[in-house]
Structure formats: structure tokens, C-alpha cells
Amino acid sequence: MRLKSILDSPCGFRYIFEKLQLQSSLSRHLLMDTPMPHKPSDIAGIYEELREFKILFAKDGDLRSILASLQIKLSNLRDIRNTLTRLSAAATLDDIELFEIKNLAIINEDVRKLLNGKLLSIDFDSLEDVLNLLDPEGLKISSFYIYDSYDDELAVLRKKMKSGSKYQDELYYEASIIEDRVRGWLSRKIEKDVHLISSSLEKLARTDILLSKVLLLEELDFTIPLVSTGANRYNGMFNPYIKEMVEKEKREFQKVSVEFETSSPLLITGANMGGKTVVLKSLALCQYLFQFGFGVPAAGAEISPVEEVHFCIGDQQNIESGLSSFAAEITRIDAVLKSVYAGKKILALIDEPARTTNPLEGTALVTALIRILLDKKLLMVVTTHYNIENVECRRIRVKGLENGKMNYSLIEETGTKPPREALRIAASLGVDNRWLKEAENLLKEKTE
Amino acid sequence: MPFVRELLKYDSISIVGLEKNTGKTECLNYLIKRLPLDIMTVAVSSIGVDGERRDQVTRSSKPEILLRDGMLFGTSEQHYRSRRVTSELLDIGDERTSLGRVITARALCGGKVLLSGPSSTASLRRWMDDAIKNHNADLCIIDGALSRMSLASPVVSKSMILATGAALSANIKTLVTKTAFVVGLVNIPVTKIAAKKILETKDNGVWSIGENGDITPLGISSVLSYDKLDSSTISGTKAIFISGALTDRFLNTVCRESGDKEIELIVRDFTKIFVTPLNYNTFLKRGGKISVLKKSKLLAVCVNPTAPDGTRLDSDKLCHELEKEIGLPVYDIIKNEYEA
Known part of the structure; x- marks a missing residue:
């Protein structure tokens, strides 16, 4: 049984779930898809993490001051599990997918810098190698394209394209072949770290979930x-x-x-x-x-x-x-x-x-x-x-x-x-007295 | 070409075609070619799917959007993948369209792309705000999809260009009448009523504005569902504000019940007017008055004298007739290479 199947239970679980301040829809999806743990050790494990987060992020906790900036970083987290599956299947990623991996690496590095050494329950891995690969010019910004520095030939072609006043299909075609080649070896290099990227994605989502649970403790x-x-x-x-x-x-x-x-x-x-x-x-x-x-x-x-x-x-x-x-x-x-x-x-x-x-x-x-x-x-x-x-x-x-x-x-x-209070309660609701009187008489007859 | 210089005064413009193949995309390319990109950043997108290499409906050829070095553009994932331009991916939106999420990117040199931007006016507005705020765009150009008048709403863009042509009608006279009607709507004046600011905050309902400027509900929730509106209801009324759509039925009712009393009908903007030319003109001829809260500036009307079925109208005659009717300059940008 997964969490999403109890959302509409008459016990009112949805009310609680909607109060969670999850920053990313990925965390929301992962949480909803969580199968219900039932082993005491598993549940105790989650609470151990939650306790640590509570101590650090409570109103007087050491990390409370970075809560807001952490939430902003986590709000940029996207669900790129499909991209990672494709990557493991040796597919060549396109610019959109490479952009998303670069963004994940940036979020991971930012969060790691904010949290590492301060948390016992979650240990963030470094995605610096991936980031350096996708940011060859060291610009430290999230945008991405197949940079000139990836390939000398490409740089020459791009210069030619820029100097020409008219759009030249031929040149663009030549350049796109080189771009594809670059995407190919980039993908293979990143593929080596795919497990690291996957686990980083999961850890970031877990951080988001734990933070929202801590805030829920406070709020409710x-x-x-x-x-x-x-x-x-x-x-x-x-x-x-x-x-x-x-x-x-x-x-x-x-x-x-x-x-x-x-x-x-x-x-x-x-x-x-x-x-x-x-x-x-x-x-x-x-x-x-x-x-x-x-x-x-x-x-x-x-x-x-x-x-x-x-x-x-x-x-x-x-x-x-x-x-x-x-x-x-x-x-x-x-x-x-x-x-x-x-x-x-x-x-x-x-x-x-x-x-x-x-x-x-x-x-x-x-x-x-x-x-x-x-x-x-x-x-x-x-x-x-x-x-x-x-x-x-x-x-x-x-x-x-x-x-x-x-x-x-x-x-x-x-x-x-069982206690007999039904008549008294009915009376307190102000219902017709004749009715209650009659009921009382009936009860008396029975006991007599 | 005068309207390009005029355009620099605004931060947004939409190009609206009255029919498919009225030359919207040519108009867009024309603008892009002439804008001084060395001193400004231009962002371009469309509402929904547009800029297909082949027209999806009539299967006639359609021009692509030509991007220049440094321009920002917003298009769907699918069309970003098939772009023919070297570009830097800046951002991916959260909303999903039928062609994937909307990608915001910057062209690094000239190239071609198919535009398919956000699918609703609200999300398009968000994209434009993001382009202006986070990517320093000075001007957003929006290419409209088929019959999507709503994006010409001043809520979306502050100025607009109307594209019309032989595809709308093969008869110059009909073409002129139909176009003039839309131009008339776009140019409905902004109300001079003092309570304008308060009316802007009214999200729903129909409101009556009295002689002394007090605003009261007219007692009907929408112009689509009311039983009757008799002369006593609107006796002390100077103006009526309709927050939603203005329909034929309501227009006729007001026309009938107001008698010789002059009542001003106020709508949010011209895209909220859904009345036939006949009813609209009758209303105006009887001395009726319609005004808007917000108006977008109509910069120019462009014509395409050629229709996909092969019809070819006399360009000069068409421009001349239309100019005479609407009192605005009309351009055939395909035939005439105007100077910027």
C-alpha cells in the first residue's frame, strides 16, 4: 500500500498532506509513491532522521537561518528520473536533458555546501565532476549549450557562422554534426556518474520531505x-x-x-x-x-x-x-x-x-x-x-x-x-418535549 | 517604415491574424529584421502552436521564424529539439503544453525556429514577465495562433499589429468591412468615468454606475443568465460595467430599455466583446456608447493580398480602400520592402 492510496481515507490524511510545505513536485511524487513501511527498524530509522532535522531546523536550531535559502534551492529540483534512465541505457542526451543534469548538479553542490558536515543522517555526494563537465568555461550559471570550448572545429565553424550576414544552412548542418558528437561523449562521461546523480536526486528530495515534516511538527x-x-x-x-x-x-x-x-x-x-x-x-x-x-x-x-x-x-x-x-x-x-x-x-x-x-x-x-x-x-x-x-x-x-x-x-x-444518556442529550438539543416524554415513559414501563 | 520606430515605445506587442495565411509570420520576420538589436534585447514567443514549417490546416508552405544573434525565444521542448539555430538554454518552465514544457533560450547566432509558446494567456503573460525581469528583455513579440484574439488583450500586450488579407475574404469590399469592424473594436476609447480604478478591481458581475459615480450591482450575476432588465432597473444609471463578456442579447436589451437615455457600456477590453457587426453598428447608430478600461495600441495593419487558394487581390487597391475606411496606415510588407 502506497501513501497515495490513503490520501482520501476518512481519517483525514489529505488535510495533513496538503499542509506539507514541499518545495518540489518530485518530492511530492516520491512521497506519494512510498510503500507503507512496517518494519520497526525502518520506521525508527525515519524518525532518527526527523529528530536530527528537528533539532537543527527548529525555531532555535543551528540551521534555522539557512532554512529559507535551502527551500529556494530545493524548489528548483526537477524530476529527471526519465533522463537518468535514458542515460543508463546509453542514450545520447539532448541539450534539454544536459541542462537538467547541470541544474541538478548545481542544486546538489549548493545544498552540499550548506549542509555537509552539519548533518549525520544525509551525506551528500559531490557532483563537482559532472558540473565541471557541463560548465567548461566556469561561468557558474545554470544555462547550457554545446560550448565552443568542447571542440576546436566547432569554435571555428561558429565564428564563420557569426561573421556571415545571412543564415547558412550548410554551416549549421556541419556544426550540428559536431554538436551531436560532443553530446555523445558528454553523455558517456556523465553516464559513469549516473548512480551518484540518482542518489543525489533522491537525497535532495528526502531533504525536502524531512524539512516539510519538521515544519509540520511546528505548525500543527x-x-x-x-x-x-x-x-x-x-x-x-x-x-x-x-x-x-x-x-x-x-x-x-x-x-x-x-x-x-x-x-x-x-x-x-x-x-x-x-x-x-x-x-x-x-x-x-x-x-x-x-x-x-x-x-x-x-x-x-x-x-x-x-x-x-x-x-x-x-x-x-x-x-x-x-x-x-x-x-x-x-x-x-x-x-x-x-x-x-x-x-x-x-x-x-x-x-x-x-x-x-x-x-x-x-x-x-x-x-x-x-x-x-x-x-x-x-x-x-x-x-x-x-x-x-x-x-x-x-x-x-x-x-x-x-x-x-x-x-x-x-x-x-x-x-x-452502556450509559443511558441518549434522552438527556436529545433534550439538550432542544427537540420536541412530547416525544422525549413518551420515550421516558416507555423506559419506565420496561424497568418496572 | 514608421511603425517599427513607434514600436520601441512599448515593451510588448502581439501580432494577430484575422485568418490563417494573412501574413502574420512575415510580419514578425519583418519586425525582427528591422529592430535595432544592438541596443535592445528582443524576446519572441507565440501562444500555443505556431510557426509550423507546413501549415497544419491547409498544407500550404509557411515561412519560419528567423532569429537574430542575441534574441531570446520561447518554444516547446519538441520544437526546441528541432531548432536550426545555435542557442543557449536559459530556463525550462514548469507548465506542460501538448508539445512539452516551454524552453526559454538565447540565439547565439542567426537561425530558424518553430515557435510554440505557453498555451494560455495567463501563462504567456508569466513567460513575458519572466523574460523582461530575469532575462532583461526590452520588448516581447508574441506571434498569435489562429483566431486567438484573446492574446491581443492589453492584459497580455500593450500594442498590437493586425494582419489581414485575401485569406479572410476574396472580395475587397467584404475584406475591408470585416477588418474595419475589428479595428473599430480595438480602437474603442478608454472610459473617462471617474470610477475606472474601482471598476478594475471588480472581477465578476455586472455593475451599474450612477449619476453621482456610486457603483452598485445591477442585480444580475452575468450577462449570460438574466431574466429581464427593465427600464426601471437602469433608470438612475449612467453607465454599466460588464466584467465578463458582452453578448448580443445584452447589447440589444440595453439598446431597447435605455430608450433615449444615453447609457455608456464599459467592458474590460475589446477582446471581451462578442457581438455581431450588425448589432454593434446598430447600437452605435442609435447613439449608444461603448468604452473599455484598458486599450492596446494598434500600431499598424498589414495585408497579404494572396490567399492559399490562389486568389490574388490588387495590393495597392486593397491598401488604399482599407486606409480610407479605418484611417490608419496599411502595409503590404511582402510586396513593399519598406525602409526602417
Whole structure:
């Protein structure tokens, strides 16, 4: 799975991605094409680089002063991978391609001078030889043509062409044969360094990506998480998009703390409008951000790498593809089971499973799901309104209404009964009183 | 040739042909040949594909663009590769056209090239700004593609040359009428209204300017979608500003509803006028007034009396008739080698 496939996940990954201040479209492409890393060592490696960049480029970091000039250089970076492929295939490059290689060499040398010796994580190679080859007159400017100094014969011909008052096809033809010859040996000389050029291109793009991640940490108040095994712990987790929305309305977003382990599924119950779905969305977002080595929206976090993230939430997409909401949901949860039985390390985040069916069967389906997954080593969080009994799993709930205000914090739940707050919340929304009164009467009859 | 000297007053010029094969490219080559390149830097490009060796539509031969030593040019990757000029590649644009990205280069000695520049007026304007700012161009010459009047917009270039000829019509009288209509549009005067500066900031909508100069929305979002405009709506109106296109329907409505009241219609520039000559002339004859916010200077009209189908008109007669009608000098630059 590549990063681009999760861009439109309902967890809101695109919102974060669009905030990245990537300087070059090459970096953007490379990032989008990155397969999701899942080995703990790979993810730890990315964070090691990010930490170094954060220290150096933070507001009080040693290299903050050169950030702007570095960004300008990186903004000139172009995707010349096709040119490099052609070069390795022994093709003769044309002026446009040689110009692009010269430009890459100039950017590389500039960035190298700015950064080398100051960074441990990225070691820039010298492309000075390539640059000297493409700048034979030492002009240190980015423009390019087949310079007179490449070939004595060419210089003579060019002089002749210049002195003539009229355009002479014959002379131009002669000159173009020599130019082609020059392009041929230039290409072969540069070809020797093609691996160096390729890796420079990749390193420059990586620098761009890391810088944008550091700026994102600052802008959205993210933290660099720790890599853990078998447990996810979040302290002061928030959803950046919803936080922004809430703060626009001059209200405060309430951060939550939550943790869960592979040993036991986590069940979240609680009032309607209590932010259960937001918690799940944030957990999904954090997991994706973590897997791709971004900062995460929390004050502190320890996250365990997984091979697959299953985020099952009611959304429009499946309804559009012709499945009923129940069918779509059940198929998705079935995919979780298939992955678990195939021995994959996964994170499953399931929002109110079986909520569209009758409560009797719904409860049975959810209870059964949790029961069969109890001894499987997966990270799982399920939200529900159903009364899930006779299952040994951790339960937490949203604290709920307090003095007419919603308290979104998550607390341990000891009982199995879901809290009954639906009527109170409905009342706080100011809906028709006759309706709620009738419902209350019905409830009383049942308990009596 | 007087208009070359006149041209030195501007930093940009577009050459617009009223039809294919009206001699645009000859006109461009003519200019290039006569500009004092020893004291100025000239950049040349086109909008979209142009300067093919063979005309893509009619398959008749077309002249190439002749570049002189030191000139800047903008063309697509594909045409840069097939150039016949020694040139230094200066920059590659980010935007992609159907023929690749636009290359900016400097000719190191004389040669020939096919021009295919940026494909939209906005990106063309960006290219021109870049040529002037980063490559020290003093003058940008834009070769227009078939029927692309929009690039003659003063937003793109400050002056223009109109190329017309037998390809537009084989009948001198029709040719003169058709050309005169366009010349008339180009020469629509700039409005004298005091609120001009404010109108320039209005990006959309239709606005009414009252007797005392106050600007209010006319209550219709666009001239393309309105139900009715009765005389009461425009009773206190001195002028109407249309930010988008002026259509026949709107022109007729205003003509009808204004009665004997004199209402000035203001458009952004002449390229926003999409009305038939008949309606336009009727409007003017009834005392209507049209003005623009920005105007480009029409430097000259050039004619090509030969059409690709073999029609050959009397050059002198054509020039004379056209001059008489539009009151501007008309040149047949292929026949007459004017002095600079």
C-alpha cells in the first residue's frame, strides 16, 4: 500500500498532506509513491532522521537561518528520473536533458555546501565532476549549450557562422554534426556518474520531505512518537482538522488520552455526540502518520508498527458502489478477520459495528466478533452502543454530559451496561418535549 | 517604415491574424529584421502552436521564424529539439503544453525556429514577465495562433499589429468591412468615468454606475443568465460595467430599455466583446456608447493580398480602400520592402 492510496481515507490524511510545505513536485511524487513501511527498524530509522532535522531546523536550531535559502534551492529540483534512465541505457542526451543534469548538479553542490558536515543522517555526494563537465568555461550559471570550448572545429565553424550576414544552412548542418558528437561523449562521461546523480536526486528530495515534516511538527503542534511493540499509548491526542474547526468557533478542543494493547481489544462506549468516532479517526490518522514517519497529533505517543490498518467506518463510498450499508460494513469487518487468520500484524478500528441492524442480532454479532478475536494478537478498538456482556475485554467510555456540558475525556468503565444518556442529550438539543416524554415513559414501563 | 520606430515605445506587442495565411509570420520576420538589436534585447514567443514549417490546416508552405544573434525565444521542448539555430538554454518552465514544457533560450547566432509558446494567456503573460525581469528583455513579440484574439488583450500586450488579407475574404469590399469592424473594436476609447480604478478591481458581475459615480450591482450575476432588465432597473444609471463578456442579447436589451437615455457600456477590453457587426453598428447608430478600461495600441495593419487558394487581390487597391475606411496606415510588407 502506497501513501497515495490513503490520501482520501476518512481519517483525514489529505488535510495533513496538503499542509506539507514541499518545495518540489518530485518530492511530492516520491512521497506519494512510498510503500507503507512496517518494519520497526525502518520506521525508527525515519524518525532518527526527523529528530536530527528537528533539532537543527527548529525555531532555535543551528540551521534555522539557512532554512529559507535551502527551500529556494530545493524548489528548483526537477524530476529527471526519465533522463537518468535514458542515460543508463546509453542514450545520447539532448541539450534539454544536459541542462537538467547541470541544474541538478548545481542544486546538489549548493545544498552540499550548506549542509555537509552539519548533518549525520544525509551525506551528500559531490557532483563537482559532472558540473565541471557541463560548465567548461566556469561561468557558474545554470544555462547550457554545446560550448565552443568542447571542440576546436566547432569554435571555428561558429565564428564563420557569426561573421556571415545571412543564415547558412550548410554551416549549421556541419556544426550540428559536431554538436551531436560532443553530446555523445558528454553523455558517456556523465553516464559513469549516473548512480551518484540518482542518489543525489533522491537525497535532495528526502531533504525536502524531512524539512516539510519538521515544519509540520511546528505548525500543527505534533510530536515525534516512540516506536513500541504490541501497544499504542497516546497522551493528549487530538484531531488536527476538528481542532481547527472547533477553534474557529472560539471553543476549545478537548484532547484525550487512550491506550490499548495486542493482548486485549478495547471497547469504547459512551454517549452519542461524545466524540467516539473522532477518537477512532484520530487513532487511524496517527497510525498512518506514524507508519510514514510523520509527527503525530498528541502530546506524547508510543505506537506499534503494523502491516495493515483496517479502518471500518460508515461512509458514503460503499453505498455508491451499490452495496447496502450493512453489506458494506460486514464485508469490511470480514476483511479484518481474513487478515488476522492470515497471520498479519494489523490495527483494526471499527466504528459501531452492526449498528444498522436490529439490536438483538447486532449485539450478538459484535459480542461474537470480540470473542473470536480475544486471543489473536491484533490491535483493536471498537466503539459500540450495544450492551456487550460476558467478554473479557478492556472497556472505556466517554465521560459524557456534566452540568449540561460534554466532557470528552475517556475513563475506565467497570460495568458492561452502556450509559443511558441518549434522552438527556436529545433534550439538550432542544427537540420536541412530547416525544422525549413518551420515550421516558416507555423506559419506565420496561424497568418496572 | 514608421511603425517599427513607434514600436520601441512599448515593451510588448502581439501580432494577430484575422485568418490563417494573412501574413502574420512575415510580419514578425519583418519586425525582427528591422529592430535595432544592438541596443535592445528582443524576446519572441507565440501562444500555443505556431510557426509550423507546413501549415497544419491547409498544407500550404509557411515561412519560419528567423532569429537574430542575441534574441531570446520561447518554444516547446519538441520544437526546441528541432531548432536550426545555435542557442543557449536559459530556463525550462514548469507548465506542460501538448508539445512539452516551454524552453526559454538565447540565439547565439542567426537561425530558424518553430515557435510554440505557453498555451494560455495567463501563462504567456508569466513567460513575458519572466523574460523582461530575469532575462532583461526590452520588448516581447508574441506571434498569435489562429483566431486567438484573446492574446491581443492589453492584459497580455500593450500594442498590437493586425494582419489581414485575401485569406479572410476574396472580395475587397467584404475584406475591408470585416477588418474595419475589428479595428473599430480595438480602437474603442478608454472610459473617462471617474470610477475606472474601482471598476478594475471588480472581477465578476455586472455593475451599474450612477449619476453621482456610486457603483452598485445591477442585480444580475452575468450577462449570460438574466431574466429581464427593465427600464426601471437602469433608470438612475449612467453607465454599466460588464466584467465578463458582452453578448448580443445584452447589447440589444440595453439598446431597447435605455430608450433615449444615453447609457455608456464599459467592458474590460475589446477582446471581451462578442457581438455581431450588425448589432454593434446598430447600437452605435442609435447613439449608444461603448468604452473599455484598458486599450492596446494598434500600431499598424498589414495585408497579404494572396490567399492559399490562389486568389490574388490588387495590393495597392486593397491598401488604399482599407486606409480610407479605418484611417490608419496599411502595409503590404511582402510586396513593399519598406525602409526602417
